[in-house]
Amino acid sequence: MIGGAVPKVETPASGVVVVDAGSGFAHPAIDAGFAQLIEVWRLRRLAMPWVVFGVYPLAAWAAFYLVPFDNFARRVAGDAFHPLLGVYHELFLVIVRVALCWLVFYWFYRRGISIRL
Numbered sequence: 001m002i003g004g005a006v007p008k009v010e011t012p013a014s015g016v017v018v019v020d021a022g023s024g025f026a027h028p029a030i031d032a033g034f035a036q037l038i039e040v041w042r043l044r045r046l047a048m049p050w051v052v053f054g055v056y057p058l059a060a061w062a063a064f065y066l067v068p069f070d071n072f073a074r075r076v077a078g079d080a081f082h083p084l085l086g087v088y089h090e091l092f093l094v095i096v097r098v099a100l101c102w103l104v105f106y107w108f109y110r111r112g113i114s115i116r117l
Helices: 026-040 044-055 057-066 069-077 084-109
Strands: 009-012 018-020
Touching: 026 044, 044 057, 044 084, 057 084, 069 084
Parallel strands: none
Antiparallel strands: 009 018
């Protein structure tokens, strides 16, 4: 609950999920309906990015700050997108940086490699 708004999650029919933010922020409503969305619609693939980072949380945090993913992101995305994205170019580079970090840990996840810190 944020402020006075309480998000409501209702299932009026089978396979239907209605989430109401209750005149508040959308994030708590999305958070309240996300788990049901995955279970009701069987969209477990939607949660895959969080599963991969959830298996290696400390290693992902350390790699994000210790491995120069920002340099790799600049090589992958480069400045070619700068005229197209304008002020959102830095946001795009951060998204590419997180995606590259995720790809490394997804590779670990698919091969069953465990990291102990």
